[in-house]
Amino acid sequence: MKFLHTADWHIGKKLHDFSLFDNQRDAFEQIEQIALREKVDAVVIAGDLYDRSVPSEDAVRLLDQMLIQLNLKDHLPVLAINGNHDSAVRLNTGSDWFKATDFYMNTKLKDAFTPVVIGDTQFFLLPYFELPAARNYFKDVEIYNLNDAMKLIFNQMKERFESDKKHVLVAHFFAAGSSHCDSETQVEVGGLDAVAPDLMEDFDYVALGHLHSKNALHHPRMKYSGSPVKFSVSEAQDEKGVWIVDTDQKDEMANWVPLTPKNDIVVLQESFKTLTSPEFYRQVDDDQFVAIRLTDKEIIPNVMNRLREFYPRIISFQRQNGRNAITQESGRKIKKLSPLEMLETFYHEATGDKLSSVQQKFAKEELAKAERSVN
Amino acid sequence: MKFLHTADWHIGKKLHDFSLFDNQRDAFEQIEQIALREKVDAVVIAGDLYDRSVPSEDAVRLLDQMLIQLNLKDHLPVLAINGNHDSAVRLNTGSDWFKATDFYMNTKLKDAFTPVVIGDTQFFLLPYFELPAARNYFKDVEIYNLNDAMKLIFNQMKERFESDKKHVLVAHFFAAGSSHCDSETQVEVGGLDAVAPDLMEDFDYVALGHLHSKNALHHPRMKYSGSPVKFSVSEAQDEKGVWIVDTDQKDEMANWVPLTPKNDIVVLQESFKTLTSPEFYRQVDDDQFVAIRLTDKEIIPNVMNRLREFYPRIISFQRQNGRNAITQESGRKIKKLSPLEMLETFYHEATGDKLSSVQQKFAKEELAKAERSVN
Structure with a gap:
């Protein structure tokens, strides 16, 4: 079983107001070419396909094009889950039809226990979920953290392991001991929501999404692919890419293939x-x-x-x-300015922009108020 | 060719803040039973599947269930277009996969000219579109109104007519001479956007969506199905239902089957x-x-x-x-009230609700201001 492991596409994400569509399209095309060149049996996308639960129409259009290309035109099986940035319900649209062409989009916890079998491998597609969903599924209100939930989940998955098959987990969470970068949503990566890698030792490979750097976790058989595009300055030095995983290899199961940023x-x-x-x-x-x-x-x-x-x-x-610090000369200049001019100068220096007419109106009013309260 | 004609489901629409999900689900189940009982060859949905371009997750979930039921479980071919309430891009999600099971969701003007052929019938699925899309498609900036656009569109469709086939148009617009009711969006039904029924005489049947009453247009072969659920008080006396169209019948091609409101x-x-x-x-x-x-x-x-x-x-x-008018006695009572009490009494009488704390605060401030400006 040879597959491509990618994640965290975040289609629709912007970088300081600049659209990343061109970069995301370009990265996708590189990923597609790698998949074809490496003759993989499947493409795994480990969550956060969109950047928002309600993506823009442009984002919907672009992701549609990508998935149509991979699955309907290139005839590659695609295995995907929702991440914390996706709406499970919205991403699920059409998934009952997708299966006919080996496109498995799983957004439901209950479906994570029915593996998708491709060749000699059982893929367990575990979507991002909130704790109440796990409490509900296991009818156990005493699931207090993600690690507790995962113990139950992995045990139930292991019951479905067929001994003559390989077992791959696709999931979207923070694995304990990982390091993160600025473009990830920090609220979900706190200590209570960390999953101990030990729990996943029985899987042949764990294809993770959520963290945006491939270096977030160092484990030969559990990997974050990271995002295909850089989403923050803290990633400037990162190398983006995908993992080509060959489960028949004992030692170097996952090989890194870098992407060239557009x-x-x-x-x-x-x-x-x-x-x-x-x-x-x-x-x-x-x-x-x-x-x-x-x-x-x-x-x-x-x-x-x-x-x-x-x-x-x-x-x-x-x-x-x-x-x-302000010099004597510049100090003299500043003293000659009215409060409004001072604000305008400072704003312009700091942002490069002029005050808008609304900002100017607001500033005038507030300065007038302040002056009245002093006099 | 025997098919069921429905439209204007508006999944997610509310009636004065009351959810209509239960009513919409119930109406759908009746429609499904009619389709099965009548052994139709296809189900036609002439636009406005959702009520909003960005439907809620609950609306997405409900429409998904309905379409899965009709197409994947009941194995009925489904022919659908977007209406003015739908986002063409969002509704299009998955449509490239749907075709494999004879579910045709057309949201693109350019695809309206490639008919879907089922049995002896060519279905032309014309989605709702804005004039610039027609100008762009025909490379003709002098298309000034919808009627102009439709002339070009119908002529191009007629070029694709196969003489040994029946020809059915599925569309979503205001047909000139129709009458409308309160739950339709009025902006799109002005005179400039009316399509003359004469233009469509060459079709064997025209399955229309947009107007919510089956009585909006009286023509033996051009019909609005209306909405399956009542959406406004003006529809209280309406009978909701679907058309069962049998193109082999010369005289009474369309038969009305009513739904029972939940x-x-x-x-x-x-x-x-x-x-x-x-x-x-x-x-x-x-x-x-x-x-x-x-x-x-x-x-x-x-x-x-x-x-x-x-x-x-x-x-x-x-x-x-x-x-x-206010009586002497009630007038005396009112005179004893403070302005704020008067406002509270009036608001309560008119709406049945009390002022919220925010409204109360706002009212106090404004009344105080008004008093200051008088004194």
Whole structure:
């Protein structure tokens, strides 16, 4: 059994207001080509296909195209579950028809115990679920945390293990001991919701989703594929890709195949002078997402707008060394400004934008109020 | 060719805040039984399957169950289009898989010209679309109204007519000369968007959706099925049902099969005394939706709450004969009230509810402001 393991597509996700559709489409096409080249028997998608429970029409259209391509055009079996970002009900639409072409989309806990059998392998598709669903399924109100639920779940799965078959778990949760990055939703990865890897030792392979880096967990047979696209500055140095899993291999069951980012995230830790010099900015592609860590300490008027002329896709801006205290000269200038002008200058310096007419109106009113209360 | 014609399911629609899920499920079950009993070759649903472009999870779940039942369990071919209330993109999810089991969900104008052939009949599934889509499809910016667009559309369909086949159009629009009722969205049924029935004479049958009454249009071979459930008080006297169409019949091609409402809408035009007398209210089922037309002219304190004790599902309340002018006595009472008390009394009389704490706070503030501006 040879399959491709991917997860956390988050179709529709934006990076600091920039659409990632082109990047997600490009990554998908690479994944598709890898699947075809490696002649895999199936493609596993371990949850978070969408970024939101109510995805936009554009996101629905794009994911539809991807799944049609893999399953109906390339005739690849697809095994998928919902993640915490997906609406189980919405993602389930059409799934009763999908099965006819070996596309298994499982969004229901109760269906996790009926494995999908492809070749010599039983795939157990365990969707993301909330604790009440487990309490309800097991009729046991004393399931206090995810680990308790998983013990019951894995035991019931093991009862269905056929001894002449391989056993693969597809799931979406935080495995204890994993490390996470900025683009994951932190609320679900607290200690109470961590699953001990020991519990899963009886599976030949565990294809996990939820964490966005393949390095989140180090285990030869339990892996996060990570997301196919970088979703935060903290992932700038990450290598994105997919696992090609061959359950017939004893030692190196999972092989990493990297993807080439269409528009990468680059962190530029430089002075304003360097950033705005042609020999520097010409090396940075216009389409790249740029995180700026400015080394200058001085106040640079209109800094964001001036940087955007050279880097249209700035996704983050930090002062690496803080900002200088106000000098005597700049202090004198500031003292001449009215409170509103001061606010406008500060806002512009900090964001590169001017106050909108609504903001301006609000600021005027509030400053007037403040003045009245002082006088 | 014998098929069932229904439309305007509006799954998820509410009637004055009351869920209609039970009524919609019940109507569906009746439709299913009619289809099975009549041994139809197909079920046609002429648009507005959902009530909103972004339906709730409960609505998604219910419609899924219905379509699974018809197509996958009863093995009935299903022919459907989106209406103006549906999101074409969202409703399209899974449709590429549906075809394998003769479930044709067409949401794209360009696909309307490839008929679905079942037995001796070509079905042309024309989804609801906006004019720019037609301009784009025909590469003709001079399509100024729906009638213009339809001329081009029907001509192109006729080119695909096979002479040895019957030709059925499934569409969702306002046919000129039709009459409408309160639960339809009026914006789309203006004069500019009316389609002349003459244009459709070459079809053997036209299965229309959009208008909620079967009586909206009187034509032997062009029919609105209407909605399967009553959606407004104006439909209280309507009979809901489906058309069973047999294209082999020359004269009475379409036969009407009524549905029995699970909870009907009743209009009660009576005095308060009658409405609250046991011999009267005991005849009205608790589950019925009640429109009250009160014949009294007197002020009746707390009237809505008192009526709700006997009629839990009041969906509309009118004073059939208006209200008495204020009497001397009641005038004296009113004069003793503070402005806030007066507002509270009026609100309670009109709605049966008390002001919420937010409303009360707002009212106090505004009354205080008004008082200040007078003094």
